[in-house]
Amino acid sequence: MKPSTFEQQFQQMMTTYLIAELAALIIALLVFFGLSYLAMRYAIRDGIREALKMDRRLMTQGRADTSHLPDMRAD
Template identity: 45%
Template sequence: MPVDRESQKIIEYFEMLGMRIFIAELVWTVIGAAIFFGLLYLTLRYAIRDGLRDSQREDRRVAIPRERDRISAPDMRAD
């Protein structure tokens, strides 16, 4: 079906607009992913560093047994 010149321009405009929107969405997705993974990396890095520091401390306290760990009751766990 033949399309007149003005309709063809409108179709090309919407195609160009669609590509611009797609590229902008792709750019924002990449930027968001980079920020997310950057913050995730920093969080894990500092959490691991703090954990290693805590494990190397000399003045660590011994864990105090909880009340329910001291109760003498039959083992009710499933086989």
């Protein structure tokens, strides 16, 4: 039995909608993962910078605490 014209048009329309929906989903996922990547990248960068700042603060405090001791570094 040959499909009617209405059935063919309906199948074409549904195929077009399916392709459009998949394209929109792929674009949305690419945007989501791109923004997630940037957010993690900048969060990690800021965390590393904050850790380095804390390390510098601890190092300067440590030097201030041992300033009364003689210099024990190797020549």
